[in-house]
Amino acid sequence: MQRHWLFDLDDTLHHAGAQVFPLITLRMTSYIMQHLQVDEDEAHRLRKLYWHRYGATLGGLVRHHRVDANHFLRHTHDMDELLPLIDSSNQLPQLLSRLPGRKWVFSNGPQHYVEALIEHLRIGHLFEEVFGIERFGQPKPRATAFRQVLRQSGIAAEHCIMVEDSAANLRTARQLGMKTVWISQQKRKPCWVDYRISSLSQLPRLVISAAPAA
CATH class of the missing domain: 3.40.50.1000 (HAD superfamily/HAD-like)
Incomplete structure (x- = not known):
């Protein structure tokens, strides 16, 4: 069979933890601050809350704040930034x-x-x-x-x-x-x-x- x-x-x-994940986390926090008009502490809180509750930060942003999923994903996963970090x-x-x-x-x-x-x-x-x-x-x-x-x-x-x-x-x-x-x-x-x-x-x-x- x-x-x-x-x-x-x-x-x-591949190993993402050392550089890739911190940069994505930073971009997510910045995105939440800009689009939800909150400070950095609140952005961190929401990012972690939605990740734990829905399995992905995006799930909570779409459900509670009507964030456009494609817009969020493109801005937080910029391949021009990320690919040079990956061996x-x-x-x-x-x-x-x-x-x-x-x-x-x-x-x-x-x-x-x-x-x-x-x-x-x-x-x-x-x-x-x-x-x-x-x-x-x-x-x-x-x-x-x-x-x-x-x-x-x-x-x-x-x-x-x-x-x-x-x-x-x-x-x-x-x-x-x-x-x-x-x-x-x-x-x-x-x-x-x-x-x-x-x-x-x-x-x-x-x-x-x-x-x-x-």
Whole structure:
């Protein structure tokens, strides 16, 4: 049976935490200050509140302030600023090409960000499709997001392997019947994680069945 791989993007296929996320956070805060006419402390509060409540800051801004989603995403994910911060001198193309099966990217990032990043990382040709948040609406870890991606890609959850740095996202994946691979430095793994690896380079060495999770 052919394997189907779903990959998260940030901190899974590349390391976003050191420079990328702080810059996006700064741009989000500035956007909220400008468009909601609030001070920096209130902008920080709203950004974090909506992220915790809705899984993405954008969810709260659209619901409570009628912010235009596309306008927000374009202004907070400026690829001219972000791409120079991301190292593309990696072994990702070789690593991913060693994995048998079909591959997709499934990210809470905006579509233009996801598309630009995988081309920058020289791995775009290895994926059948990439899914940014505009394509599935509700952010991970909501089950609706996973079902939208499965429906649009025409694959069954029980034939998928989800690779993520977020344990919460993997919990939903496992509940839907996927195998799960968690990229983490933590020694203990939750019961819904099938495999834990400390880096993506270890992935080809895993022997993973695409059969339904027990």
